[in-house]
Every structure is written in C-alpha cells, then in structure tokens.
Amino acid sequence: MFRQLRIASLCIFLSAGAAVAQEFWLLPPRFFVEAGAKINLHVFVGENFTGSRWPGKPTRLTSFVHYAPNDTLDLTKTASQHDTLSTSVELVRPGVHLLAFSTTNSFVELDAETFNTYLKANELERVTHLRQQRGETSKPARELYRRCAKTLVQVGPSRLDTVGTHAWKTGQPLEIIPEQNPYSLKPEASLTCLVLYQGTPLPATQIQIWQRVTGQPTRVSRFHTNKNGRVLFRLNGPGNYLVSSVYMEPAADRKAADWQSTWATLTFGIAGRGMK
Template identity: 30%
Template sequence: MQYRLFCSILCSGLVFGAMPVLSHEFWIEPEKYQEVSGAPVVARLHNGQAFNGAEQPYLDHRIARFEVMQGGAAAPYMGRMGDMPAFTAEMPRDGLAVLIHQTQPQTLTYDTWEDFQAFIDHKAFGDIRTRHQDRRLPDAGFSEQYTRYAKSLVAIGDGRGSDAATGLETEIIALANPYTDSLAEGLPVRVLYQGKPRPQAQVEVFAKAPDGSVAVTTRLTDAKGETVVVVTPGHSYLLDAVVLRPAPDGKDYVWESLWAALTFAVPAQ
C-alpha cells in the first residue's frame, strides 16, 4: 500500500508538471452521470487532452476546495491520501448534485516562447506577445501559475434541480438541467469570472460518444457571457474555458491561468 501510494504521488507530480504546456484539461469524470437513489457516487479526477487522460489520486496538499452541492447547500468532501477513484460518497437526497474541485495553484516555466504561443493559440487569447513585450518580459525562462476549477453534474434519483454559481473564481454554469430539461435547442451555459459574466470567452467542447470517440468544437460567449452547446443523446461532455491574466507585481511568475471545466452527460433517448 505504501509503495502504491508513493507511485501515485510521484506519477501525479510528473503529469501535473507537464500539462499546461500542452494545453491539458483537468476534469471530474463520474463512473455514472445518473445514479439510483441511495447508491454511492464514484468519480475520478483526470487530466489530459481531448477528454482522455491520466487518472489523478486524492492528494490533500493539491486541493484547495472539494465539495458537493445539492439544493443550494454545499458540504465538504474529505477523502484519504492516495484514493483512486478520488471521490466516493453517498448523496443525502435525490436531485442534481454538483461536484466541485479546486486545485492549489502550481507553477511551470516555459523554456521557449513557442511553447507559450502554442497555449495562447489553442485557447484563442489573441495578441499576448505584444502585452508580454510591453512588460519587458523575456521570451524564454519565464513562469506561469495555473489553477483548476472543475465541476461535474450528476443526477441522483429523479435528478431534479439546477446548477448555480458556486463562488469559484471562474466557472461554467449550466443554465438547464441536462437530465430533466429538453435539450432540443442545445444546453445553454454561462461563463463567470470573479462572479461576473465573461463575454467573448472561448468555450472548448469535448463530446464523447458511446464508443469512446471524441469530437472537439469551440463556442464563443456573447455579451452576457452565454452560449449554447449543441448536444447529442448518449454522449458525455467536457466544457473548458480558460482565463489568462498578468500576475501581480512582485511574484516569481509573470502570468496566471485559471481553468474552468464542467462535465455532464445527456441521457440516451
């Protein structure tokens, strides 16, 4: 057991250390997005690309917040070091459960500008290089701090309820319930940053089919920070939206990225 725990911690550190250079996402993936009343909900933490990636253990020193929200009330979740899956808990009542996970900030150093530019281009941040040069920053050897804000929607029993703002610095809110509402016109979502709608934000949409294949598209939020995601019954989804901002003065890193993720499934018809 001690050896397995050591390997989990070591491997997790290696995976986390490389992910932002490759624009890796971080998300919560339940074993079942719809669970019967009284059964425990089991969910895994993942990071990777295209809705496929390495499973991460429960590591309390990497967690800033881990909660379950039902009916507007949030309860903290406490796991055991090295747990994989990272989340296993019984839900107190039927309805929509929102799993919430915020990581502790971590930093990485870019050895070349090309690595950072690939991240900028992938997330459609625009002309960051001019802003970088205006701050008289080097083109290589500079650091970025990144923090992950992940949510997942799980239906317990009847699955009734709604997603809502949870107080994360950035987050994606589902404006309809994917398990109980009609999604014929798609799933409307809102992107928030510091509690306010984030206009003109890129939302990357990863749609996983029952056979495991993944299609990737992007949407842009409107002036209200909203967009509509076209969905297909029987698919699961990962939505991703990233904020990039200059670091405060006096830090040993020069940029900060804040990664919002939302996972859910659309029931098969």
C-alpha cells in the same frame, strides 16, 4: 554534448507545456444513479476528453464541495486528511447533485515558442498583446496555474429536480454555469452556459465542448462567449460532455510568476431515449 542538452531541455519544456494545456475534469462512474448510491468520483487529467487519473496529492486540494438538493456538504477536510485523496460521495436525495473541486496553484516555466503556441491554441490574445507591449514575445514565461472542475449527477428521475442545483454558483475563481438543467433537455436541444471569473461574466472567451460516446471518436466544438459571458451550443445527441475554458492574467506577484491562469471544466451526461 551541448546539442544533447539542448534537445533534453526542449523535451522538458514541451512536456511541461503539454501538461499545462491538458484539461482537468471530474468524472463519476455513472451520470445517472438511484437515490442512496455511493460513488467514488474520479479526477482526470488529459487531452481530448481522454486521460489518466490525476496524480495530485491531497495538499493540492483547496475545496471539494457537494451541493445536494436543499443541502451543501463541504468534503474538503474529509477528502484531504489522508495521504491518498478520498472522493467518495453518497447521493441520498433525488434531483441534480453538483460536485465542485478546486486546486492550489502549480508553477511552470515555458520557453517563448512553447508559450506563444499555447496562447494561440487557447486564443488568449490579450496575453499575447501584453507580451508584445512588454517586449517579452521572445522571452520565456513563468506561469502559475490552478484548476476548477465541476460535475453534475442526476439522482433518480430528472422530473424530481425542482431546486435548480445545476445553476448554483460555487464561488470558484473560474466557473461554467449551465443555465438550463442538462438532465431535463432532449438529446438535440441547446444549452446556455454562463462563464464567470471572480464572479464577473467573461466576454469573448473561447469555450470548448467535447462529446464522448463509447466506441466512437470524441467530437470537439469551439465557441466564444458573448458580451454577457454566455455561450449557446447544441447537444449532439446522447453521450458524456465536457465543457472547458481558461482565463489568464498578469500574476499579482511578478517575483513569483509572470502569469496566472485558471482553468475550469464542467461535465455531465445526456441519456438516450428510455434512459431517463
């Protein structure tokens, strides 16, 4: 009986660890639409840029903002006023539209082995060192985690984007900002992204990039930001792209949790020839 309870507890811990380590992203039905299109933006959670619809309740939403060319629409109240989260967005003006979505904290407690593996997988060495200094390496960890997701949608021809909406700062706790407009780049061009935490560039931070093309295995690459919080990577042809990062620090209230993590993603599409 005791052994069965231990196995059950381990399964719960591993399942919780996997849930925390999963990515969280926004995915429109199409990244390229005509002016006036109305879309239902999908919120996904999973691994390897494949997943399922996020089951989160409207109360988990802290902000949902639509940055359109020359206009900003706060959709938070509209999206969360019903029992079911509403993510319907109307894309009226031509150009790049930026949609930003943030959640409240969730709590999870992980056993030492699961948490240490999680830190290693995401290259969160600073937290590993702090746990060593505190003598906590063999102790469970209590974590608060929140999500910040952004997506870019091209409305109409890409040549009509003149206001740089793609690079607007949203004020999310952790955000990934593309410094070039992905929709004006060729499929084999390079893209620079700036990673900010609380508005400050994050150096030496792992960035993961997934590329998904229908009918092909998902490709993943890993890079690190430089001392200025920037990362440069090459686009490997057409497809849907997901860029992600995570930052963890000691929790402000040690009674509530030991650690606070913040996850961020950015999604966009790169079209093949003749699609722009």
